[in-house]
Amino acid sequence: MAPVAGLGLTACSAPGGEVAAAPTAPVDLGAEGEVSKGGAKLYRDHNVVVSRDGSGRLKAYSTVCTHAGCPINKLQGTTLVCPCHGSQFDAVTGKVVQSPATEPLAELPVRAVNGRIIAGPGA
Numbered sequence: 001m002a003p004v005a006g007l008g009l010t011a012c013s014a015p016g017g018e019v020a021a022a023p024t025a026p027v028d029l030g031a032e033g034e035v036s037k038g039g040a041k042l043y044r045d046h047n048v049v050v051s052r053d054g055s056g057r058l059k060a061y062s063t064v065c066t067h068a069g070c071p072i073n074k075l076q077g078t079t080l081v082c083p084c085h086g087s088q089f090d091a092v093t094g095k096v097v098q099s100p101a102t103e104p105l106a107e108l109p110v111r112a113v114n115g116r117i118i119a120g121p122g123a
Ligand code: FES
Pocket: 012, 065, 066, 067, 068, 069, 070, 082, 083, 084, 085, 086, 087, 100, 101
């Protein structure tokens, strides 16, 4: 009988075997105009979501799921949906809107520089 592959809830990883990780240094995500007021944009390559609240203020969160570490790959409006166990998060507040996750997404520093969105620790 073949050994059963580990299905531990702490070892989800991105397709290709890479472990999902949010930026550890500031990254240039793209033009500031890509995120409209009240909207959000998911930057899958960097595991970051950037949103803009009604007053125009930018927010950024890691999109590494706080449940078991899967990279979140879906944004519906301003709701992030984790592919692994279906947790959902609000991209504007980072809060959980659907379990099994219980912890909010980790907030990242973000700012606009010369019309570009820069996010990540040290931004
Ligand atoms: S890792 Fe389980 S819901 Fe995201």
